[in-house]
Amino acid sequence: MKSKNRESLTDSRELDGSYDPLTDSVEDDFELSTVCHRPESMDKLQEQTKFTKKELQVLYRGFKNECPSGVVNEENFKNIYSQFFPQGDSSTYAHFLFEAFDTDKNGSVSFEDFVFGLSIILRGTINDRLNWAFNLYDLNKDGCITKDEMLDIMKSIYDMMGKYTYPTMQDDAPREHVESFFQKMDQNNDGVVTIEEFIESCKKVHVHCEIVMVLPVQPWLCRSPAHLRLISNH
């Protein structure tokens, strides 16, 4: 009895032919499911980033605890991120973040990607950080932010708030937010914001980068407390 099909006997689905034993059964021979990725040595990472050995150790421990296989795929990433925003839907924003971290576009974030990103955000110069933020906003990575891209990001941020907000969330709140922001940033009024316009206008608003840049990735610096674990490991 090599391939035993797992049949649903609770209703008559299988009898009525809506349960396809070929595609719906549990795979008896599951492939080597674990993709193990080993990061580069700590010395190399220390050269390439601005973290000390101890910090790298702490980061790696946290990373490995959440993702023992050494890489994060998008599902896991969204899962982890959603634990910190229980009221809203953070999956879109997590998706954009994932794209920003996954620099080699292979669908998974390894420890190196993670650490490089964090190094820029936490230890980089103002220009580096703004560059990274620009990269986050530029969804198709073509070097300029259009209004639609901005709108997508804004909507994803507003989604994280969820339904129960005060004042009540209006449907066009993101759009209005984008309008005002875009108008300020796009100085030559060509409909897109380039990196230079972005950096310049951000610097003008006297952004305090320590707090700002910690915002998107702060979850990774916290270790999950017990009650957040409960949500993920039901």
Place this chain on the structure above:
Amino acid sequence: MATGVAAWLPFARAAAIGWMPVASCPMPVAPRDHRRRQDELIVLNVSGRRFQTWRTTLDRYPDTLLGSSEKDFFYNEETKEYFFDRDPDAFRSVLNFYRTGKLHYPRHECISAYDEELTFFGIIPEIIGDCCYEEYKDRKRENLERLQDDQEENKDVKLPHMNFRETMWRAFENPHTSTMALVFYYVTGFFIAISVITNVVETVPCGSTATQKDMPCGERYTVAFFCMDTACVMIFTVEYLLRLFAAPSRYRFMRSVMSIIDVVAILPYYIGLVMTDNEDVSGAFVTLRVFRVFRIFKFSRHSQGLRILGYTLKSCASELGFLLFSLTMAIIIFATVMFYAEKGSSSSKFTSIPASFWYTIVTMTTLGYGDMVPKTIAGKIFGSICSLSGVLVIALPVPVIVSNFSRIYHQNQRADKRRAQKKARLARIRLAKSGSANAFLLSKRNGLLNELLELTGPNASEQKASKSSCLLESQHHHLLHCLEKTTAHEFVDEQLYEQNYLEAALQSFPSRRASVSSRDGATPTCCGRGAKRDATLLEAPPQPGPKQQGPLQELSAIHIQCVDRPSHSASRSKLNLKSDDVGRLNCKGGRITAAIVSLPSPPALTAPDGADLHGPPARRPPPPPLSPGPSIRTTASSANVVKVSAL
């Protein structure tokens, strides 16, 4: 090469001395071991339990965590050991793998915990030794099934937009989804039962009439039975056509078991209609009526037990096949023997070997009708051997079938139990989620309360001490706070949201009154006021104010008591008073005829903490005097917004 024999390599190499005398070519140069490192002891501290092993042991598998440079991430400089915050018991198996080259799966260990440990240490589970592999695979499959079960349940729950066809199909499959489906389910069940009973009663002799003797009820009340049959077949036909229409894959549906049963159940009726009084085929027609009994199989949609039975038989196909085969073999053997044994006796019923088949079957199944009995002594001897062996042959495969049935039955029971517990589980998860959200709101209130008390009261230090818990919590709350600042909206809990929703619905009503009042300023009703750009004003009420609606509401509500006309105009100026005066106003309690709720517009909120908290670059610039959202423009309002609602 198995690493266990690695220790013997120097011996094997030394034994190569035996080839030297007869070597035809000179020997190649031996590889030098450049890493002439002293083999050192490594200390692995796993949650306090210290394991020690040689470095070379770990280096045997360089593509795992312990064998590669990845373990440097866990190296503790001060204590010169590698610290892992994992389960020490599971680590034993991991370390044993390095030592012996064989990975074992401890039976008492939970499968997912074990899998996690293996993934953490970079060991592929497929290399588990043969001794433990079966158990591991079994447990893993069970776990996967459990996960699949959960996923299926989730799929059932979230169904956004289904068209009519899909809804109908889902209703057919899962009768508990809607009342219509449930009604349909019971109606079809009822009619199946009626149909089967009708078929049975049709053949019962109904008692004699004057003209003829006992005849079956079917022939006596032909019309009645025909009507009954017609009704049932109508229902079944309609049901079949509906299912055919709703099926996602019609071809697959038509091939499925139940569809065939349905067709076979209703076909005799239609065939009977078609060929009515043709004499020669009426014989065949009568036999067709037998197929009506298949209607009873339609009950399998209604009964889980029947389905389990069917599935068991299907999954025990090989055992049943073996049973059948061995029985056939035994029948043929014994029939042949009996035939030749009884050939000699006169008037023997064993006329041919196939005729003896009947005797053999009846004897082997220990039925023993007695219509055929051997008469010769040899026949009797072989007859007894036949019955003894019959017991054995039948008794052997049956327990396998029974155990299969039992396993499947229990599996289904477990699935049902899991489904029942799922509700409790989901409730727990929801509670945890809302718990964390509420924790944030609570800390926010406490935080703002503390800030306020700092501004007004001298005992700010005590309040600080009671401020929130651990660093993790405060960092998480800071994160949520930043999000609030980004979007210029605040998190509230459900009831406050409902209230605000209600107020927003009512806001259109008092708006006209507000503008009226601001014009002549003499009505005792609510009036609009411009909230000062003073954060303290916003935060003033909570401390002495009436606590009916929860602190968050109070944070943004200024209750103003409009008692009577004369004080009205005076109270307008009172807004400009300092916070404690407003507080005093609030303390009057009693009649509160209006609540002025001011929207926490971003500049007002960020004014006091603008120094340390700014949103990311996408922050909204200071809003224009008319801010978005439900707001009421009042002629008197200078800057920000007031929304007026009647309580």
